[in-house]
Amino acid sequence: MDFLTTFLLLIAGAGGGVAAANMLRKRTGVTDVRHESTLLLERIEKVFKVVMAEGYFSEIYNYQDQKKILYLLNDPKKAMVIAKSKVLVGFDFAKVRFQAPDPNDRMLVIESFPEPEVLSIDTDYRFYDIQAGILNHFNGADYTQILSEAKQVMNERAMQSDLPKIANNQIQYMMFQLASSMGWQLQLPEADQRRLDALRAEAERSDQPLKAILPSGNDPASSQS
Incomplete structure (x- = not known):
């Protein structure tokens, strides 16, 4: 051979x-499926943010994009996204402004306190009913836009819910308890002080502790930081 x-x-x-x-x-x-990823740590920042409330949301988000072929025929593409999210609402204590006019009086005056804000949104997305057009197809930019808009809607829904109110009640109760345990008195900005005084008056009328009249689920022991 x-x-x-x-x-x-x-x-x-x-x-x-x-x-x-x-x-x-x-x-x-x-099938031989291989995954490869590269993790890059861009930066680390020190923060002082405290979570005071968390909420769980479900959202159905419908996306539709119309495109005309030769300026005559509609060529739509659409998708339905179902998102389930855990939203954490709290405060950035780096924005707090306070002073102690006379340390001997043990009085801490809060001059400015930030509004509650969404600190994080942890979302699980599921795409359903994806329908591409004849020439109007989905690409990576479309999916990025859909997820960005769905997250923005979730952020707005969270801020329109009771989460900010619950977070406000939580933080005031926690701060007064902390100051009291150290033998200090705390004075909030005028609007916040009036709101807290109203809560205290309601507690006295109902012969209940201040904690008892806060919205349900506001036990500081269950809050995260």
């Missing part, structure tokens, strides 16, 4: 082996 014949037989055998392996893989339904 000469060299050329041997070489051709080796090639034929290798080809047959690859074909047999592919056939076996298709029959057994085994």
